[in-house]
Amino acid sequence: GESVGLHLPTLSVQEGDNSIINCAYSNSASDYFIWYKQESGKGPQFIIDIRSNMDKRQGQRVTVLLNKTVKHLSLQIAATQPGDSAVYFCAENEGTSYDKVIFGPGTSLSVIP
Amino acid sequence: AAGVIQSPRHLIKEKRETATLKCYPIPRHDTVYWYQQGPGQDPQFLISFYEKMQSDKGSIPDRFSAQQFSDYHSELNMSSLELGDSALYFCASSSRLVGRPDTQYFGPGTRLTVL
Numbered sequence: 001g002e003s004v005g006l007h008l009p010t011l012s013v014q015e016g017d018n019s020i021i022n023c024a025y026s027n028s029a030s031d032y033f034i035w036y037k038q039e040s041g042k043g044p045q046f047i048i049d050i051r052s053n054m055d056k057r058q059g060q061r062v063t064v065l066l067n068k069t070v071k072h073l074s075l076q077i078a079a080t081q082p083g084d085s086a087v088y089f090c091a092e093n094e095g096t097s098y099d100k101v102i103f104g105p106g107t108s109l110s111v112i113p
Numbered sequence: 114a115a116g117v118i119q120s121p122r123h124l125i126k127e128k129r130e131t132a133t134l135k136c137y138p139i140p141r142h143d144t145v146y147w148y149q150q151g152p153g154q155d156p157q158f159l160i161s162f163y164e165k166m167q168s169d170k171g172s173i174p175d176r177f178s179a180q181q182f183s184d185y186h187s188e189l190n191m192s193s194l195e196l197g198d199s200a201l202y203f204c205a206s207s208s209r210l211v212g213r214p215d216t217q218y219f220g221p222g223t224r225l226t227v228l
Contacts, residue, residue: 032214034216041221041222043117043205043222044156044219045219046217049216089155099169100161100169100171102158103155103156104155106155
């Protein structure tokens with residue numbers, strides 16, 4: 001079935017550098033995407049979302065880019081800090097249901113001090 | 114700010130036993146969602162409730178049932194537990210928006226271990 005998936009399972013970055021986490025999705029009908037951060041032993045934490053009528057959205061130190069042509073989503077973290085170390089999930093909200101959030105496999109981000 | 118509360122945080126059960134997980138949504142949130150996350154896996158949507166009615170259903174086994182009560186808290190009941198049910202169970206809550214997806218806020222999870 002259609003799903004959301006991530007390109008890389010792990011990512012290591014130097015503290016202070018920018019991080020880019022990528023995600024590919026296959027459901028062309030998806031119209032809402034979310035990035036979650038999950039620290040060890042905790043629940044997923046909402047970071048930022050974007051609807052399909054946008055191609056970029058910025059938050060505090062984070063930017064999400066959406067390329068509908070190639071069905072690609074990315075999360076950019078500026079000036080990565082040790083506290084950013086976590087597993088990051090991109091998730092897709094199915095167009096037929098506002099409830100069902102489909103998570104892709106996570107990317108583990110490690111920040112090197 | 115108040116967050117989603119889940120209890121218990123840890124639960125150990127034997128095979129074929131039953132378990133009940135509880136979720137208390139953020140105040141004024143009317144929708145709750147349940148997810149299951151196996152070791153090293155992404156969370157899988159199980160079921161959701163809006164205003165005490167089942168709203169959507171995902172990959173929830175027939176051995177599991179859930180409900181939302183008048184105070185909006187929800188309980189996930191799991192019977193005939195199997196080893197494969199060992200996982201983290203997350204509850205999320207949201208305030209239903211008309212015509213657009215809600216932002217779901219997750220609780221800390223209940224870690225269920227079936228022996």
